[in-house]
Amino acid sequence: MKTDDLIHAIAEDAAPTGLHPQRSLALALAGAVTAVAILFWLLLGPRGNALASLAEPRFVLKFLVTLGLVATAIGLVLRLIRPGAAVGIWRSALLLAPGLLLIGIAGELVTVPSGSWMTVLIGTNSRLCLTFIPLMGLAPLGLILLALRSGAPTRPALTGAVAGLIAGGISAAFYASHCPDDSPLFVATWYVLAIAMLAGLGALLGRRLLRW
């Protein structure tokens, strides 16, 4: 086919089509939160004293970290799916959640005697955490990756990994209201590991699904 012919065909196909990438991501996120909420209430549910615990800084920190991760990863992914878009501050913004966690850890190390550090790090619920955060994050990861296919990421694996961070953050935020372990040391170990699994899976899937 001649290039001029191809141009003719493409111009005939000028009618606006499909969803804007942001809009499809917004829909996917709404679906993801709904899916995790339903799964969470069916399988785990919030812990009994969840509302009362909102006065407890370590409990609140779990949500600041996970939701901060979700917000900053969304900001980054919206840049990654636009070819040539400047990533700007969003790469550094991704450090917000780890930064908050580090502040929490510093507070924990000051207030908890060093003999108990290992105990609070291991916690009581690590296996549940490593099971349910990745498990509940699978549907969000799938939905987000599908939505990102309407974008054009020039770095598909990285974009998939950031999609995994969003999915992991959403899942972990719900899980946090169930888990009795509030120590930032616990969060930094098990939550991070669980979310990293989803990021790794996202990178693998992204490399296949997000090419264009």
Place this chain on the structure above:
Amino acid sequence: MQGVSDREAEWAALMRAALGGDRAAYRDLLVALTPVLRAAARQGCLRFGLGVAEAEDVVQETLLALHLKRQTWDSSQPIGPWLRAIARNKLVDALRRRGRRGTEVDIDAFSEVLAAPVPEDSGIRRDVAKHLQALAPGQRSVVQAIAVDGASIREAAQRLTMTEGAVRVALHRGLATLALRLRSSET
């Protein structure tokens, strides 16, 4: 002579109109972009050891990608970085598919192009033509009527006794399938 930013501002204006469904503006934009894409593709192909002939495949793949991903341009932003990122991505794809690591430079091809510049309207390209044959019959007849025979949507609809809506859908799917085939082919 126009400056680069004037030129890109003009492209951006055309693309804004095209995103609103203005076919004439869209055609003007594609016609204006093609020689620039072609020059860049040739330069890239020569630099990394592909022949000038391959460059036209890259141009066609880039045009298809621009088309199918046009919604990813943020119309409040300059269009240049977006265009360059897509063109580079398609060049890298083509090099990777043909097993180039980006280290070899084919000196023969280089002197060849210096000696005999290829005419502006390069001829029939194998890749797209080959994959056109592999499209589903419905999509193929529509793409063929419009691309190869130069029909408009309305003419194609009359000729193929289809509704204009069905022609539109078949054309869009056909172009998307072509892009997918090109991307996953191992030529």
